[in-house]
């Protein structure tokens with residue numbers, strides 16, 4: 001009951017996170033922490049929570065609470081590779097660990113961010129518009145995806161709640177651009193949850209770099225399910241949870257949903273099994289709304 005009330009007020013507690021994506025991030029970030037000083041496993045978990053605190057600005061539950069089991073697995077793996085060693089109950093970085101860390105830092109400069117690449121992947125997964133097909137772009141901002149979709153022939157509605165200082169004026173500027181482009185694109189200031197209680201429904205719902213900004217991601221997915229026609233397709237591009245995501249986007253990448261979390265969350269919420277595609281430091285996810293499935297409550 002208390003948990004339900006906290007969620008309703010956007011105060012959900014952090015949940016433990018694990019799985020391959022989080023372990024990939026930990027294999028890097030444990031080296032970063034141990035480069036500063038030795039840590040026990042328990043203090044490493046606390047440090048991760050403290051360092052990710054800025055994520056609370058977006059979502060109160062956004063700090064990283066790494067699963068103790070996954071952290072233990074990563075420590076064992078790094079130790080087997082000779083990158084860290086144990087002294088009493090504390091872990092320290094070895095010379096090879098320091099070299100590995102430098103190599104990670106250099107790889108960061110080598111690869112640029114892949115937003116355009118991810119958008120190309122998302123558009124290719126949509127295929128070609130058939131006459132009359134409608135698309136909703138959730139968290140459209142200034143219409144990054146909406147305009148590209150209108151160019152491909154889709155009828156597009158871009159919505160944005162204007163939730164952040166930087167996004168308050170986004171819809172206004174998207175509307176001004178739309179006047180000069182003359183495509184089939186319209187913009188509205190509203191949240192996805194508010195739109196879902198209307199009778200609106202779409203062939204596609206897309207979203208770019210916005211899922212990680214949602215205060216309540218589960219509620220947002222339930223709303224998206226309701227806004228899709230049965231059999232309609234949801235496509236999402238957002239930061240990759242893992243090493244490349246972290247090297248390019250820092251702690252914000254951990255506000256996004258990892259591929260293993262998508263695979264668990266979507267079938268529970270009225271979608272078919274999703275397919276996930278890595279595009280550099282982004283993840284592109286595609287899932288159809290089940291024909292007879294139930295969406296969660298709005």
Ligand SMILES: C[S@@+](CC[C@H](N)C(=O)[O-])C[C@H]1O[C@@H](n2cnc3c(N)ncnc32)[C@H](O)[C@@H]1O
Pocket residue numbers: 138139140141142143144145159160161162163164167170190191192193207208209210213214215220
């Ligand atoms: C990082 S911006 C991404 C903008 C754009 N899609 C892009 O790729 O450049 C995320 C946007 O999501 C919007 N947003 C956050 N929560 C929302 C919600 N519940 N419903 C609709 N939009 C939301 C924010 O206002 C913000 O403009």
